[in-house]
Amino acid sequence: MNKSTAILFAAAILTTGSLSSPLTPAPLLPAAEAGAADHSFIEEVEARYKALESKYRGLYDADYKQAHEAYDAFYDSIHNDQHRLNRAGEDDLAYLTGLLEDDLKGLKERYSGSSARDALNEYQRQSNPNSSSGALWEYAAALNENYSSSTHWEFATAINENYSSSLMWNYHKEINENYSGSLMWEYSSETNPNYSGSTMWELHNESNANYSGSVMNQYKLGNLSRQQAEARMNELLVQGEKDLEAIRGAALAGLSRTQQETVQKLTALRDSTVSRILKQRAQSLEEIMAVRKRHFGGEIAVKPLAFGFGIQVVIDGEPQTYEQPPVNKDGSILVPMRAIFERLGAVLTWNAQERSVTAVKKETTVYLKLDSTEPTVNGTVKPLEVPAQLVNSNTMVPVRFISEALGAEVSWDGAAQTVYIQTK
Structure with missing residues (x-):
């Protein structure tokens, strides 16, 4: 691939300032104002919540970007490998086909008559990539990514993000924030103040003085003292930040694990695909040369094939x-x-x-x-x-x-x- 991908995709937690410092203690109020809500306290709680929401929205956006850049990098890499495999296989099949056709032509010039006809026909059938009963066809089928259940088809399917249940499909699904139940969806949902029941939704509501039944609403209505509301909001926001950090950490760990497993499995599948293709090539050539040797004697030299994905x-x-x-x-x-x-x-x-x-x-x-x-x-x-x-x-x-x-x-x-x- 040509795309530089210096992206550190790991389950590391970004360092930011803490948003869980205690709220400012309430000033002593004159007796006549003791029951009135302190609007500066309400604004302080609201500002503290907004800072928390902004922090985790920023972290989520950065994590989302890193996850997708890492996915795109590997997608390009593994598909470039598959394209190289395709080109090398196609070039090799063309080379073998031409080599065997030239050899057959030479044999036909040397051997003629009815006694050689069956032998020449058998050699031609075995060395024809379009003859389904021939040895070279077996090699051509293994190379064909569109031939269902072929060696190459299995690899091409596994790296196809649109093929349901494939390894690449599963990886792509996990970084998709719109796919219900995925790792990124769960992470996104928990940090979304508009997603009912999420951690951020609960913190948003509890810090909202106009949300019926919330801590700050109870304080505004006079059902809680400032001291009670302050203690409760401190507890909620401190614990909420811990919960959000744990949610983020679990999501990043899961995404990193999914990525590493996908990279390892698809790299191993790529290499086993190459190994099986080379094995089929050797078997096909062995069968073709056995026919040639049996009928005409001798074999012809064939260049080796190397796909060369490198280290x-x-x-x-x-x-x-x-x-x-x-x-x-x-x-x-x-x-x-x-x-x-x-x-x-x-x-x-x-x-x-x-x-x-x-x-x-x-x-x-x-x-x-x-x-x-x-x-x-x-x-x-x-x-x-x-x-x-x-x-x-x-x-x-x-x-x-x-x-x-x-x-x-x-x-x-x-x-x-x-x-x-x-x-x-």
């Missing part, structure tokens, strides 16, 4: 895109230096004379030089098997070392050729 890096569930793709050097995965440092939140300083980099994140300082296997973390040498180095004029660094030095957890899925990094 993927996923940070907090979000697939990364680099101008220079990651490379595997003697078992160590190298990624572009600046991109990985900045994505993990480090400030980078490059020393051109030394050909070294110093990266700082909070209390951690990482120093490494190109072609050196002895970088340091806070002054302590951490030996590497493979050093930072230039790849196609790009400075590449070992992703595991960098990530772990900056406090992240790293895992490698060899089958999916994917590095998973968790920063929190």
Whole structure:
């Protein structure tokens, strides 16, 4: 994909000022005014509620944006992979078809007469991608994303957000605030003051002096003293903010979990799809060559097929895109230096004379030089098997070392050729 997606989609809570400080104590009123409602107190409660509502509306909007950007990034990534699979398969099928047709033409020129007719017909049937009883047709069917139950169809269906119950459909559903029962819908509803029964709706009503039966309405009517109303509103707003924070945290955790599971499952399905297609290709060619060898002797050389999705890096569930793709050097995965440092939140300083980099994140300082296997973390040498180095004029660094030095957890899925990094 070409779309940069430096988006941190994780269940992290944004830091904001607390809105749960106690209300201003009531001034002593003259005896004649002791029973009258204090309008400044009513306005103070209303302002405090509005600040709380504004805070969580802002948080929701930011979370919604992050969720959709992360979804769009992965959608583009996995569909680009599927398009590459499609193109490579179509090109390979055309190559095999042409190769076998040329071979058949040559065999027909060498073998003639009724004795060779049946053998030539069998070879032609096996090497014809349009003959449903032929070996090459089996390969063509596996490649066809529109052929129901084919190997490719299963993958193409799983990444289709419009195909009900598919993995991508489920992921898209969970970030849809209009889909009743989804994670984003529940989050949106609970922070919506107009959604009856929601947490924000209850806080809105209780702080509204004109809402019949509310705490502030009872105070306005004189059924509660200011002291009673103040204590009750403090309790409601403090607890309400805790509840809203818990609701947000649960929603973000659920969305992050859904994203990570979808990325992992679809990446694994992509790779198993490729594996099964290659297996079918090998079987089809084996059957075709067996027929050729039996009737005419010998086989023909066939180029291997490689789909080449390359190594993927996923940070907090979000697939990364680099101008220079990651490379595997003697078992160590190298990624572009600046991109990985900045994505993990480090400030980078490059020393051109030394050909070294110093990266700082909070209390951690990482120093490494190109072609050196002895970088340091806070002054302590951490030996590497493979050093930072230039790849196609790009400075590449070992992703595991960098990530772990900056406090992240790293895992490698060899089958999916994917590095998973968790920063929190």
